[in-house]
Amino acid sequence: MPLLAFVRMKEMLMATERELALSRTMAALLAGHPGAEMPMDADVYAWRLIRWEADVPLTDDQREALLEGIDVTLAPAGVAAALFAADGDVMTIMLALNRFPAKVHRDTVLWLCAHSLMDHASVNLEQDGTMFIGEEFADAADWVNHLAPMREITDWWRRVSPIEGAKAHAHRTSLQTSIKRRQYSTMGGYISRVLRTETALAPVCFGFVPLVIEAIWSQHGELSLQTLTRGLSLTEMTRHPREALLAWLNALQPVLRACPPSVNAAPVERVIESIKADCSLPYSQANLSKSLGLTPAYFCRLFHEKTGQHFSTFLTRTRMEKAQYLLSDGQNLSLAEVSAACGYPNKSYFCQVFKKYTGMTPGEFESTYKDV
Template identity: 25%
Template sequence: MLSPTGRPMRFVTYAPPPPLGRFVGRLWYYAAPELPDLLERVLPSGAMSLLINLAEDELRWYDAAAPARCHRLSGIAVCGAHAEHFAIDTAEQRAIVGAELTPGGALPFFGPATEELSGTHVSLDALWGREAALVRERVLEARTPDDKLRALEAALAARLVRPRGSSDRAGDPAVDFALAAFADPSRAYTVADVTGQLGMTSKRFIRTFTEQVGLTPKRYCRVRRFQQAIAAIERGERVSWAGVAAACGYYDQAHFIHDFRAFAGLTPTEYVARRRERNHVPLDG
């Protein structure tokens, strides 16, 4: 398979079954050994991820406002829920494995730190101690891409079991209800709609949701709508910005373009022209 730049690549993805599948949307392996060295903007998805660099024991990310500022982490790290874009360098993507968590699915793995991880990246050893390095070693030792994904799956599944052997660590049912409501394509639920149906105060709901998801309900919904627009673009259809705005629930085309620029740092037209793959845009220079 060739990457969007025409270079050889391999991409393998796997959706784990329940109970892990409730918390992990997909595991993935990506290898593109001939990628050129460049900085690349990553657009916000609102999801949290666990990343393992297989090529070197380091992961790097760069501030959106100051791309020259490099943050260096160990080769296994957590990317918190983001509502802003950030930058990475493509050398990290020459061989990498990741786990994309479901919205609200981080609680079993990171506990109360979920909210603190919002908008940043953290070496996993800060959360899991020595176990983080052991997980990376097991994934490195696995021979094939599928084996590597199974090794990561086993490590994550082990985190679902409480010390006393009880079942997975579920979050607050109110958050599960809210996430399902926000994903309902038949109606645009507001925070007021959800709190009214739950019988919770707005303050309590926002606090509970943010602790479990890593973003406030309002920011989560904005990022989700932004990603719906990205999905419409990536379907490869002839894009009408007015049509995308209407389909994704924006007030009008101007509102859509303003919100898109706020999250991407680019207009929709610039994104279409410059993207390398979904949510990834090479930076100039």
């Protein structure tokens, strides 16, 4: 083995060992062991907390699968450790940001990683949730003080994006028009013209990455984040931002040309009406998307675009509204009957969801109406 290759391999293994030690220490801090000491050679530019809240209660298998997916989805940002809260529906993640020295680069990378984690949960586990992101901080041992000031990812990105609101809206609209007309080659020309007038080139180039992805999703929601970022080199963008961004746009063109015309929302409207008519049926994102000939990710995005809600949120809300009606209309149905009528064969799980949704058990809720 050549000496240079051996040295690089040794450095890579040492980095992996340091990152493993760092991850273990972070996990210990999250678990409430304040005495945990950081590795002496842990090079971290900043620390950050993010939080993922499930829309409905999780199973043990779902929690385990989400924890296992952390390393893969958040790896581009740095080293991560995660822990579920006692109620099992909220996952707190600590990130040691050791990949990109500049904060503006890290913010874009975090946007990509957060969406990757949300896609992982939605597609692989059929579980939607809301992502919250905190501010960067300097001392990992001080992480508890940074739990409260977190913002939902869309609000957070609007505040930290290097492209301010009015400009971002104009750019997104222009990109959406090009994509809608299937004039994909014009996207690079448009962005190239914008960049000629920018003095802070690197931040704006990084800021365009989410704008381009959002514009594509507005017309081709079936494309996964992994597919869209396949030709994107974030490391190369730190060195040659304009060239790397335009190279990515060129790489996207054959992917976009292979897409069929945008699907209209009519199939989703039929799903909505079906759920409203009878929410006792065993609906699932996977089965519905398959029956419509859509990918789970595309179905999820179409549904959200039509309703403003995630599929699981809409289904749970519809079922809980029916449960409240059945418990309050004096029919004296058993708990098992109400549970089954609302699409929950397991009455214990039904009680868990009902308590989270209303703040009361089904029995407590029913009693409030009997006492009236």
